[in-house]
Amino acid sequence: MFILYNDQLLRESDWHLPLTDRAFQYNDGFFETAILANGRIRFWDQHRQRMREAAGALHLKLPEYFLQPTLEDKLLQLARQQQAEKYGRLKLKVWRAGAGLYTPQTSQVNWLASIEPATPASQEPLHIGICQNSHTVYTSLSHVKGPNAPLYVLAGLEKQARQQDDMLLLNQQGLVAELISSNIFWVKENTLYTSDLSSGCVNGILRRNILAWCHAQDIKTQQVLQSPEQLLQADAVFAANVTGIRAIASINGTQLHQKDAFVEQLRAGMQV
Structure with missing residues (x-):
């Protein structure tokens, strides 16, 4: 399985999270879940808007490229790599970088995107x-x-x-x-x-x-x-x-x- 970590394509087995990372220590971040269908990310503009809102609420600074079309292109490339372009689930996690205790040392972020093939949800009541x-x-x-x-x-x-x-x-x-x-x-x-x-x-x-x-x-x-x-x-x-x-x-x-x-x-x- 491949992932995107801070804009780099990696094998999942090559990615490691240090114990000092704030995602592990404090859950100091947010996530977005999106659906890919037929080569596009559904409601991508609204997802980007909610990520702006979440970053503002948590006082996080998103990278400039994060909310530009290049990120969507890379996510679609990852979907093709994972054979999830036809229908898949994207999870994009964003959390504060750096160490520190409850008072953080930075507003910069780390982020991770993973995509897996999925099947459409049931419509049963x-x-x-x-x-x-x-x-x-x-x-x-x-x-x-x-x-x-x-x-x-x-x-x-x-x-x-x-x-x-x-x-x-x-x-x-x-x-x-x-x-x-x-x-x-x-x-x-x-x-x-x-x-x-x-x-x-x-x-x-x-x-x-x-x-x-x-x-x-x-x-x-x-x-x-x-x-x-x-x-x-x-x-x-x-x-x-x-x-x-x-x-x-x-x-x-x-x-x-x-x-x-x-x-x-x-x-x-x-x-x-």
Whole structure:
């Protein structure tokens, strides 16, 4: 397997992370997950924008080339090297370089990109539970991916123990935030709802695109703080991330309504 590390193509076996590295010591960084399909990186411009936001929140300085077209070209070359150009999953990790304790010595970064072949996500409806042991918390970092990863690991363990497809995470006030790796949406009386960022949810790439698409289609949207009971009364409930859109069939065993026509229209609009 080949990887890109600080703009250099390496074999995975030739790459080593020193014990003093801040990625290992402090998880001092963020990551992006993107999908490659038919020779392109889906929503690449939005991924670059979220990386700018994450770097700003963590006071990291991205290399100038990092947000230029040359990086995308190199990632596509890596995809071809990995035979993942037709369909693959890209994970791009960025973390603070240098040593130091909690107070860092630099804002410069190291970064690593890996790509593996993948298969398109299932479109089968999800049966989810409500997470009891983990809750989201709004902070200046809650909208980006990486700093709060242990929260989602604990939710994943609960999902496994309860034999659910996914878990609905609530914030500390018991209001709807997100799923483990997806944003959540629901439709009621021709309005599309999703959790407000103040719930502590990640500002997902597909979340941004769905809201923009609805605006272009003159579909009313609201970003809200609501209780899980509101989902039980919705006309349709679904999850969305860069791998696609999946209807939610039940929550804690209670069956939900599904307006399948809207979800199919949205899939077509997002081309996922």
